Amino acid sequence: GDSVTQMEGPVTLSEEAFLTINCTYTATGYPSLFWYVQYPGEGLQLLLKATKADDKGSNKGFEATYRKETTSFHLEKGSVQVSDSAVYFCALGDDKIIFGKGTRLHILP
Amino acid sequence: DAGVIQSPRHEVTEMGQEVTLRCKPISGHNSLFWYRQTMMRGLELLIYFNNNVPIDDSGMPEDRFSAKMPNASFSTLKIQPSEPRDSAVYFCASRLGQDGQPQHFGDGTRLSIL
Numbered sequence: 001g002d003s004v005t006q007m008e009g010p011v012t013l014s015e016e017a018f019l020t021i022n023c024t025y026t027a028t029g030y031p032s033l034f035w036y037v038q039y040p041g042e043g044l045q046l047l048l049k050a051t052k053a054d055d056k057g058s059n060k061g062f063e064a065t066y067r068k069e070t071t072s073f074h075l076e077k078g079s080v081q082v083s084d085s086a087v088y089f090c091a092l093g094d095d096k097i098i099f100g101k102g103t104r105l106h107i108l109p
Numbered sequence: 110d111a112g113v114i115q116s117p118r119h120e121v122t123e124m125g126q127e128v129t130l131r132c133k134p135i136s137g138h139n140s141l142f143w144y145r146q147t148m149m150r151g152l153e154l155l156i157y158f159n160n161n162v163p164i165d166d167s168g169m170p171e172d173r174f175s176a177k178m179p180n181a182s183f184s185t186l187k188i189q190p191s192e193p194r195d196s197a198v199y200f201c202a203s204r205l206g207q208d209g210q211p212q213h214f215g216d217g218t219r220l221s222i223l
Contacts (some may be wrong), residue, residue, distance in 0.1 A: 032209030035143075043113070043129075043200050043214030051209045089152070094209050096165060101151040 002027045006090045006100035013080055014064075014108050021075040023090035023101050025063075033057075033073040034091040035068050038102070044089060082107045111135070114213035115201050121221045127189040130218045133182055134203030142212060143176055143186050144200040152200075159207075160186065191222045 006023045013019060025033065032051045036044040048057030053068035062077045075092060085107045090100040114133040122128060135142050142157040156166040158162040161178045169176070173192070188195055198219050202212040 024184075034211060041216070043202070043216050044212075045214070046211040049185045049209065049211060095207050096154065096157060097212060 002092060002098050004033065004090050004092055004100040005097055006103055008101075009087075009104035010106055011103060012106040012108065015082055016079045017107075019080045019084075019105070021079040021088055023073045023075065023100060025071050025073065025092050027071075027092055030068065031092045031094050033064070035064055035073070035075050036089040036091060036099070038087045038089065039054075040086075047088070049086070049093075053073070054075070059074075080105075080107050082109050091093070113203050113213055115199075115215035117218060118216065119219045119221075121223065122191060123223050124192055125190045126222075127187065128191045128195075128222075129185040129219060130199050130201075130220070132184045132186070132201030132215060133169070134184070134201070135168075135213055136182065138203035138205045138213070138222070139181070140204040140207070140212075141178060141184050141189050142202040143184070144202065145197045146200060147197045155186070180213055193222045196220055196222050 003026045034049045035047040037047045038044045046079040050057040050066035053066050056065045064073050064075045087102045087104050089102045091097050115211045116131045140159050143155040144152050146152045155168045156176045158178045176186045200214050200217045202214045204210050204212045
C-alpha cells in the first residue's frame with residue numbers, strides 16, 4: 001500500500017540556519033503530496049501542497065518540490081526562525097490521506 | 110469562517126465509562142475524518158465519511174469504538190467501555206471535495222482514561 005517515510009527527529013538548528021526535512025513516498029499512481037505543521041496544543045495545519053510531478057509548493061518561506069523520479073517531497077527553508085519550532089508531517093493522498101510519523105523541529109535563538 | 114470545532118477539549122474519566130467526542134466540521138465541507146494521535150503510534154486514521162456516509166472504518170481499533178454522522182454538521186466518536194490504552198489526542202478534520210484538497214483539523218480532544 002501507499003506509505004510515507006520522513007526523517008526522524010528531533011531536528012535542532014540555530015536561528016537563520018538552512019532547513020531540510022526529508023520525505024520519500026511509495027504510491028500507486030501520482031497522488032497529491034502535502035506538508036502539514038502542528039504547533040503545541042493545536043491540530044495540524046496545511047503548510048503547502050503539490051498535486052503533480054515537478055510542482056513546487058511554497059508558503060511562509062517553506063518550499064517542497066514533487067519529484068517523481070526520486071519519489072521525494074523534501075521540505076526546505078532558507079532561514080529558520082524560533083517561531084518555526086513545531087512538528088512537521090509529510091503526507092500523500094487524494095481521498096484518504098496517509099501521514100508520515102512527523103519530525104519535531106527545535107530552533108534555538 | 111469558523112474552523113473545525115471539537116468538544117470537549119479535555120476529558121478525564123475512569124476506565125469502563127462511556128466517552129463521547131464531538132465534532133462540527135466546516136460548513137459546506139463534505140468529508141469528515143477522525144484521527145487518534147499518540148507518541149508511540151503517531152497519527153492514525155480511525156474512520157472517514159463522505160457526504161455523511163462511512164467510507165472506511167478499517168482503522169477503528171475494535172468494537173468498543175463507534176462513529177456516527179447523523180447530518181452534515183455534526184459527528185460523534187464514542188468509546189464504550191473506555192480503557193486506559195485509549196488515552197490519546199483525538200482529532201477531527203473536514204475537507205471540501207476530494208482530489209487533493211487539504212484537510213482542515215480541529216484542535217483535538219485530549220482524552221485520559223484512568
